[in-house]
Amino acid sequence: MTAPVLEVENLKVHFPLPGGEAVHAVDGLSFSLPAGLAFGLVGESGSGKTTAAMACARLTEITSGQIRLSGRDITALQGTALKDARRDVQVVFQDPYASLNPRERAGAIVRRPLDLLKIGTPAQRDARVDELFALVGLRPDQKALFPHQFSGGQRQRIGIARALATGPKLLVCDEPVSALDVAIQAQILNLLARLKADLGLSFLFISHDLAVVQHLCDRIAVMYLGKIVEIASRRDLFTTPMHPYTHALISAVPSPHTAASRIRLQGDPPSPINPPKGCRFAGRCAHAQDICHRVMPTLIANDTDHAVACHRAHDPVVAAARTVLPRSAQSA
């Protein structure tokens, strides 16, 4: 196995508030992303998944922790060194309507990273733009058009071409299809899957949509209020979810199969300003015990690399409650 393309260690991103408090958006995140895989980060709004992704691309200030890109520590890079590192990590943003400069032609938008990072000669840059347009399924004559002349799906293709321009090793995709119409989502998801297979790209893929994550990602981490509660392979996460929150999340996806065995979560997540000191999910968890409210569980991996942060994950009662989900789905 090759070295991980991305390693994140105890990453914290806190946003200070007036009065000395802080929003604990990302609060001690550790994971590693093996090269060539798509790593999904799922969670509900406010769970810190986007902040975590932006931190990995050095687009938001990091409070503490370490980020290594292909073994190289990029946490504190500045200036030219940071620019240099950006060649290897690029971002596809959520909203293709807001992330393209409306006054720039599509060709210039895609070329911009090459200009900024001074990659190749001007002629080579032009050739690279042509190549990228073909790669994402846009026609060469569309280089001269402005963003408003494209549909949402085509705009996201431009965003993807721009992200691929520098030949990155890691592509950070922040909800790349959630702003698109249903029929267009399939076109973009298929494009991303093809790029992953053809270019051997690694993905850090942020989404709130479990079905999308299941479709594209090899390994998946579930976030809740700034922390990872579970990391597993696609198969393990969806067949034997170990964390009660993961289980609730899967069962909440509307489908004819899950309706009967739905776990009804009550209430909302607690505030990230003063997060509870024990397990952050304890207040909404049906299995919470005294220890869950007092002590923060740590993320512990088993021998199949399935990690969970739950005091009660191996309790027979909790385990029995979990098995309801896959069985009912198989029989349906």
Add this chain to the structure above:
Amino acid sequence: MTTPLLSVRNLEISFRSGGQDIPVVRDLSFDLSSGEILGIVGESGCGKSITALSLIGLVPSPPGRISGGQILFQGEDLVQASQARLNAVRGNDISMVFQEPMTSLNPVFSIGEQIAETARAHFGLTRAKAWARAVEMLALVGIPSPAKRAHDYPHQLSGGMRQRVMIAIALVCEPKILIADEPTTALDVTVQAQIFDLFQELQQKIDAAIILITHDIGVVAQMTDRVMVMYAGRKIEEGPVTEFLGDPRHPYTRGLISCIPRLSLPPQDHPAPLFEIPGVVPAPKDLGRPGCAFAPRCAGVQPRCHTETPALSTRAPGRAVACWLETEDAL
């Protein structure tokens, strides 16, 4: 069978643009009975939302107007009704939950006042009684400590809580029809599940009919009894939800169902590429010509599809599809 609660007949909605009336909904007919949940699905730009707005007289006018057809609510044509009559129907008999709970509430009034306002307008309750009713509604939609939270302003609530407030406003008069336009797209999946549970409970409690506009096939499967698929302003397929999912007939319906990644348990090891519907929804102004509007994106397109518009043909009671391939099948 009794007369339906709502019967839409040959509805046409047009928007004035560039000196021309451009129809965005054409020849739309459907019925809705008490206690029924009807799903309307289609991509953006298919006319779903404007159809919903037309039912409560909220087509933005100008430039829009209902340019033909009837909307019969308990036999009364709402297209011909006066503003005063529409005001009485709106909120009282037919109410709506909008897509954006973040922007649909007034930020400068407490949520209790916003619910009470509706109760006072329709029932002429005193302030005190209307407030009591507002608190009761907040409890009904599952907001904890409702008497206290009624004094909160929208910005103090989470997205899920705001959507509950919207639902409380929509239900305060116990409407006969509740229209929900993508009521959960702005919400997280666990909150979405709570809102749908709430819809189902309320529907059973007050026997309301619900029109649910959505693009999420999972939501359709779980929530609705009957489904209507719209494309480019027309109904192109209709049927019971089991047949919609199990035996979709229109190529567009099939595409819509299979282009969405669906959660599979257990997961597949190597998911196949998703089905793609090529191209995009045509703009209304490009629809003047004859032929099926879906033809340019259709894999099974025939020469006839470009020249003649297929009519909606009924295959069985409540089951209809507008596609030449199906008509030839039936012959």
